[in-house]
Amino acid sequence: MKIRKLLFYSIVIFLTLGLVTIGCTEKGVDPTVLEEGSPFDPSKPVVFNDFSPKEGAVRTRVFIEGSNFGTDVSKIKVTIGGKDASVIGCNGTSIYLMVPPRATDGDVKVTLLNAKGDVAVEHEFDSVFNFKLTTTVSTLTGKIDPSTNSSSMIDGNFEEAEFEDPWWIEFDKTPEGQRMLYVVEPSKSLRRINLDEKTVSTVFTNGQAGMRAFQTMTFNTTRDTMFFADDHGRDNREMPVLHYSIRGESFRKVYPYIYDRTGYSCAQNKYGDLFYNTWFNAGVLKARGEYDAASGEWVGKRLFNINANNNSAHTYIIMHPDGLYAYLVGANCVSKSIYNPTTKELTSPTILAGSWGSGGYSDAPGTQARFEEVRQGVFVKNETYVAENRGDVYDFYLCDLGNHCIRKITPEGLVSTFAGRGSQTSDNNVEGWIDGDVRETARFRRPSGICYDEENAVFYIADRNNKRIRSISIE
Numbered sequence: 001m002k003i004r005k006l007l008f009y010s011i012v013i014f015l016t017l018g019l020v021t022i023g024c025t026e027k028g029v030d031p032t033v034l035e036e037g038s039p040f041d042p043s044k045p046v047v048f049n050d051f052s053p054k055e056g057a058v059r060t061r062v063f064i065e066g067s068n069f070g071t072d073v074s075k076i077k078v079t080i081g082g083k084d085a086s087v088i089g090c091n092g093t094s095i096y097l098m099v100p101p102r103a104t105d106g107d108v109k110v111t112l113l114n115a116k117g118d119v120a121v122e123h124e125f126d127s128v129f130n131f132k133l134t135t136t137v138s139t140l141t142g143k144i145d146p147s148t149n150s151s152s153m154i155d156g157n158f159e160e161a162e163f164e165d166p167w168w169i170e171f172d173k174t175p176e177g178q179r180m181l182y183v184v185e186p187s188k189s190l191r192r193i194n195l196d197e198k199t200v201s202t203v204f205t206n207g208q209a210g211m212r213a214f215q216t217m218t219f220n221t222t223r224d225t226m227f228f229a230d231d232h233g234r235d236n237r238e239m240p241v242l243h244y245s246i247r248g249e250s251f252r253k254v255y256p257y258i259y260d261r262t263g264y265s266c267a268q269n270k271y272g273d274l275f276y277n278t279w280f281n282a283g284v285l286k287a288r289g290e291y292d293a294a295s296g297e298w299v300g301k302r303l304f305n306i307n308a309n310n311n312s313a314h315t316y317i318i319m320h321p322d323g324l325y326a327y328l329v330g331a332n333c334v335s336k337s338i339y340n341p342t343t344k345e346l347t348s349p350t351i352l353a354g355s356w357g358s359g360g361y362s363d364a365p366g367t368q369a370r371f372e373e374v375r376q377g378v379f380v381k382n383e384t385y386v387a388e389n390r391g392d393v394y395d396f397y398l399c400d401l402g403n404h405c406i407r408k409i410t411p412e413g414l415v416s417t418f419a420g421r422g423s424q425t426s427d428n429n430v431e432g433w434i435d436g437d438v439r440e441t442a443r444f445r446r447p448s449g450i451c452y453d454e455e456n457a458v459f460y461i462a463d464r465n466n467k468r469i470r471s472i473s474i475e
Contacts, residue, residue: 037070037071037072037073037074037075037090038070038071038072039070039072039075039112039113039114039115040068040069040070040075040112040114040120040121041068041070042114042120044068045068046066046067046068046069046112046121046123047066047067047068048064048066048110048123048125049065049066050064050065050125050127051063051064051065051108051125051127051129052065054127054129054130055129055130055131055132056099056129056130056131056132057099057131057132057133057134057475058099058100058101058102058103058134058136058475059098059099060098060099061096061097061098062080062085062096062097062098062099062129063094063095063096063097064078064094064095064097064108064110065093065094066093066094066095067092067093068092069090069092069093069094069095069112070090070092070112071090071091071092072090073087073088073089073090074113075112075113075114075115075117076090076095076110076111076112076113077110077111077112077113078095078097078108078109078110078111079107079108079109079111080099080100080103080106080107080108080109080129080131081100081102081103081104081105081106081107081129081131082103082105082107083100083101083102083103084100085097085098085099085100085103086098086100095110099129099131101473101475102131102474102475103129103131104131104133105128105131106128106129106130106131107124107125107128107129108124108125108127108128108129109122109123109124109125110122110123110124111123133474133475134437134474134475135419135437135438135439135472135473135474135475136435136436136437136438136442136472136473136475137419137420137434137435137436137437137438137441137442137470137471137472138435138470138471138472138473139433139435139468139469139470139471140158140193140460140468140469140470140471141158141159141161141193141198141200141468141469142161142162142163142166142463142466142467142468142469143161143162143467143468144162144466144467151163151164151467152164153185153188153189153191153202154200155199155200155201155202156199156200157198157199157200158198158199158200161199161200162467163183163185163191163467163468163469164185164188164467165185165186165188165464165467166183166185166191166448166449166462166463166464166467166468166469167183167184167185167186167215167216167448167449167462167464168183168184168186168215168216168217168376168448168449168462169181169182169183169184169376169449169450169451169460169461169462169469170182170217170218170219170451171451171452171453171460172219172223173455178194178195178196178197179194179195179196179453180192180193180194180195181193181195181451181460181469182203182217182226182251183449183462183469184214184215184216184217184228184449186213186214186215186216186231187206187212187213187214187215187231188205188206189202189203189204189205189206190202190203190204190214190217190228190251191203192251193469203250203251203252204245204251204252204253204254208243208253208254209240209243209254209255209256210239210240210243210256211228211230211240211243211254212230212231212232212233212239213230213231213232213233214228214229214230214231214243215228215229215230215231215263215264215265216228216229216264216265216266216316216376217229218265218266218267218268219268220268220272220274221268221269221270221271221272223247224246224247224248225244225245225246225247226244226245226246226251227242227243227244227257227266227268227274228242228243228244228245228254228266229241229242229263229264229265229266229276229277230242230243230262230263231262231263231264231279232262233262234261234262235261235262235280236261237259237260237261237299238259239259240256240257240258240259241258241259241260241261241262241263241276241278241300242256242257242258242260242263242266242274242276242287243255243256243257244257257287258276258287258288258299258300259299260276260278260285260299260300261278261279261280262278262279262280263276263277263278263279264277264279264314264315264316265277265315265316265317266287266317267317267318267319267326268319269319269320269323269326269339270321270322270323271323271341271344273286273287273339273344273345274286274287274288275287275303275317275319275326275346276300276317277306277315277316277317277328279312279313279314280312281305281307281310281311281312282305282306282307282310282311282312282313282315282330282331283302283303283304283305283306284302284303284304284305284306284315284317284328284337284346285300285301285302285303286300286301286303286344286345286346287300288300289301289303289345301345303345303346303347303348304337304346304347304348304349306328306330306331306335306349307331307356311331311356311357313330313331314330314331315328315329315330315331316328316329316330316375316376316377317329318376318377318378318379318396318398320339320379320392320394321379321381321394322392322394323339324338324339324392325337325338325339325346326339326346327352327377327396328349329374329375329376329377329398330374331356331357332354332355332356332357332358332359332360332370332371332372332373332374333351333352333353333354333355333356333367333371333374334351334352334353334354334371334374334377334396334398334409335349335350335351335352336349336350336351336352337349351366351367352366352409352413353366353367353369353371353409353413353415354367354369354370354371354374354415355367355370358370359371359372359373359402360372361400361403362415363407363415363416363417364415365412365413365414365415366413366414366415369413369415371400371402371403371407371415372400372401372402372403373400373401373402373403374398374399374400374401374407375398375399375401375447375448375449376398376399376448376449376450376451376462377396377397377398377399377450378396378397378398378450378451378452378459379394379395379396380394380395380396380397380452380454381393381394381454382394382395385411390411392411394411395408395409395410395411396408396409396410397409397418397450397452397459398450399447399448399449399450399461400447401446401447401448401464402446403420403421403430404420404421404430404431404432404443404444404445404446404447405417405418405419405420405421405430405444405447406418406419406420406444406447406450406459406461406472417439418438418439419438419439419442419444419459419461419472420438420439420442420443420444420447421439421443422434422436422437422438422439422440422441422442422443430443431443431444431445431446431465432444432445433445433463433466433468435470438472444461444463444466444470445463445464445465445466446463446464446465447461447462447463447464447470448462448464449461449462449464450462456473457473457474458471458472458473459471459472459473460472
């Protein structure tokens with residue numbers, strides 16, 4: 001008896017579902033669409049009342065009120081400032097969305113698609129959304145094993161990848177249009193980060209072509225060659241101080257280029273002149289700048305010592321994009337060396353900001369400012385300077401490793417803190433690993449490398465002691 005009743009009820013339920021399906025089909029509505037939501041009803045008017053709030057930053061929650069929007073979010077498109085917003089939900093009378101990055105123009109447009117996916121209704125509000133720019137620090141890739149508080153050189157996707165010692169970083173865009181980051185782990189390896197595929201791989205490891213302890217890298221003017229500076233520790237010309245690799249070989253093979261005393265960085269200007277430095281007396285040389293009759297080779301020409309007292313120091317050369325000058329970074333200061341187009345050489349520098357050998361932390365003009373172990377820097381075009389038709393339109397952002405932050409220097413030498421040292425604790429500790437607002441929240445731990453993607457306005461930071469690659473984006 002129970003079996004007969006169960007069979008009866010099963011038949012009734014089956015027939016009922018079948019009638020519902022038939023009814024939906026007769027009305028021209030796919031039952032699978034009903035499960036996910038329905039598009040608007042074309043037989044009724046669509047009403048747009050207003051949206052709120054009227055201002056906010058990226059990821060601000062916005063509600064658009066009205067009627068007959070439908071409930072299928074795949075049929076609702078919203079743009080703010082010409083940027084696609086993420087539509088999260090809709091109950092037919094209220095569209096719930098989040099503000100996209102860089103929606104600076106602020107115009108709010110809604111497009112409704114019909115059941116076939118064709119544009120059926122378009123509306124632009126008279127009022128605009130007041131987009132507030134925020135600068136945010138995020139973690140791109142890299143991690144530390146919490147059980148051992150350590151990391152290794154591990155390739156893979158962004159969730160899997162690890163770095164042992166991310167130190168120096170350069171941005172690259174391939175001829176095919178892919179965005180890459182190259183990260184030097186000194187004396188260990190060159191790592192490649194594919195920003196589009198979200199993967200990390202190892203290009204080569206230290207030891208090729210007599211390479212003993214390479215420190216930094218730079219691209220040549222045409223960006224088809226990388227140069228590497230080698231801290232081989234010798235005070236002679238028996239070992240290569242500069243090596244190179246080429247794009248045609250995916251930068252995987254390394255060749256010796258210049259034999260000289262130990263060095264830490266090199267840079268080529270827009271005219272093709274290559275310069276490098278040495279530890280000894282903090283000297284700066286021009287690659288193949290003079291002919292050595294004894295060896296029959298063109299060798300490095302010593303141009304000057306950075307410090308007037310000829311103190312030895314770790315220094316790093318950063319070339320101005322327009323080839324006007326180079327910044328010589330090290331020993332807690334930034335010196336400026338003008339390029340002479342007649343001699344094709346850099347000239348003896350003067351200190352732009354900081355004080356040679358004097359550490360500390362102070363945002364101030366010129367030599368009143370204080371740094372603690374400055375490292376890699378990058379020039380970034382300032383559009384305000386362009387509009388004002390200034391002679392130099394680039395600010396300089398550099399890693400202040402010992403102060404756990406990123407500093408900014410204007411062309412006139414005014415120093416300010418750009419990122420880091422946020423959420424200071426009661427013990428005055430300003431280092432750490434915290435993402436968020438660039439100044440109020442974010443923390444770094446001995447950041448040493450920085451580069452810039454101009455097209456997307458994103459900084460990438462080699463956060464050395466956090467063993468991570470961080471990003472700073474203006475949203």
